[in-house]
Amino acid sequence: AAVKEPPKIHRLEESVVNRIAAGEVIQRPVSAVKELVENSLDANATSINVVVKDGGLKLIQVSDDGHGIRYEDLPILCERHTTSKLSKYEDLQSIKSMGFRGEALASMTYVGHVTVTTITKGHLHGYRVSYRDGVMENEPKACAAVKGTQIMVENLFYNMIARRKTLQNSSDDYTKIVDLLSRMAIHHTNVSFSCRKHGAARADVHSIATSSRLDSIRTVYGVSVASNLVQLEASEYNDSSSFVFKMDGYVSNSNYVAKKTTMVLFVNDRLVECAPLKRAVEIVYAATFPKASKPFIYMSIVLPPEHVDVNVHPTKREVSLLNQELIVEKIQSAVELKLRQSNDSRTYKEQT
Ligand code: ADP
Ligand code: MG
Numbered sequence: 001a002a003v004k005e006p007p008k009i010h011r012l013e014e015s016v017v018n019r020i021a022a023g024e025v026i027q028r029p030v031s032a033v034k035e036l037v038e039n040s041l042d043a044n045a046t047s048i049n050v051v052v053k054d055g056g057l058k059l060i061q062v063s064d065d066g067h068g069i070r071y072e073d074l075p076i077l078c079e080r081h082t083t084s085k086l087s088k089y090e091d092l093q094s095i096k097s098m099g100f101r102g103e104a105l106a107s108m109t110y111v112g113h114v115t116v117t118t119i120t121k122g123h124l125h126g127y128r129v130s131y132r133d134g135v136m137e138n139e140p141k142a143c144a145a146v147k148g149t150q151i152m153v154e155n156l157f158y159n160m161i162a163r164r165k166t167l168q169n170s171s172d173d174y175t176k177i178v179d180l181l182s183r184m185a186i187h188h189t190n191v192s193f194s195c196r197k198h199g200a201a202r203a204d205v206h207s208i209a210t211s212s213r214l215d216s217i218r219t220v221y222g223v224s225v226a227s228n229l230v231q232l233e234a235s236e237y238n239d240s241s242s243f244v245f246k247m248d249g250y251v252s253n254s255n256y257v258a259k260k261t262t263m264v265l266f267v268n269d270r271l272v273e274c275a276p277l278k279r280a281v282e283i284v285y286a287a288t289f290p291k292a293s294k295p296f297i298y299m300s301i302v303l304p305p306e307h308v309d310v311n312v313h314p315t316k317r318e319v320s321l322l323n324q325e326l327i328v329e330k331i332q333s334a335v336e337l338k339l340r341q342s343n344d345s346r347t348y349k350e351q352t
Helices: 014-025 029-042 071-076 089-094 104-111 161-169 174-187 213-221 275-288 324-351
Strands: 047-053 059-064 113-119 126-132 141-143 148-154 192-197 229-237 243-252 262-267 270-272 296-302
Touching: 014 104, 029 047, 029 059, 029 104, 029 148, 029 174, 047 174, 071 126, 104 113, 104 126, 174 192, 174 213, 174 262, 174 270, 174 296, 213 243, 213 296, 229 324, 243 324, 262 275, 275 296, 275 324
Parallel strands: 047 192, 262 296
Antiparallel strands: 047 059, 059 148, 113 126, 113 148, 126 141, 229 243, 243 296, 262 270
């Protein structure tokens, strides 16, 4: 065969690069909701309300009562790599905020139409402004606004035909969005969350700020879950008596019945997944309770910040922890002990 001329290498247009990157950050409607809610949490909101239309493809609207966005910052708000949370690389070490990349809002403007309404403290009116492909479409318009920020994303993936098609065919993201907000709500108990379909009178998630985790679980997951939980703690300290990890949580007892495991896991306040930990806990349940019910698990693990690398891919929710084997083992035995105790006390109660 004839040797072909090598194809010419050229530089991609910036808009193409940005749209490709945006499609990775915002994979589906629920990823946009997660980013927006995390921004609201970072803005110290105490109330976060989500409205969704057509599984998020037509509309995602997140309103909060946080600190708002400065008028002067609006022109660069949706540019890539603009953030108020990080200045130098070293800050990543001790970062407390959920975000730091300055990519989420920008990404949304490359794959959808974004409108921001915001007001800051001490001002009589707010501003509304729309964005496309990272840039402000018009000068911000003065408008009436209550405290905080409202971000609207419309027509998500309007310019990514294949993505839109697959999403339209799959069962829509609304269930995933409700699930996400339920998880967020039982962890961030000092924040009230709501989530509803556009036009619906009833909210599908409606939590109220409370100091009790159990109350919050009851509100979000129902009495049948909350009344069948036991509280759990575990921790490990090293030789110099600084902690390796701390965990507190709630796990279901033998009265709880479910076909699927619900595992709500936060590591240093980030919602993550950890398959080995989930498996380890499931094994304990299978061994302790004869009926094949799967557990409900809420766990909040705190690690020294220097043990957590937050700078993995924006959407990578699966974490691997430093000292993972030890942590999994410790938590597994804590669960085992707790279940045995609650089982014993139940048998005891039944006898008396
Ligand atoms: P990041 O969260 O990584 O900083 P984003 O693109 O998500 O990047 O947001 C960019 C910036 O916009 C944030 O750093 C923050 O200053 C501001 N911002 C976004 N959402 C909100 C909000 N709901 N309330 C106040 N400020 C916000
Ligand atoms: Mg963010």
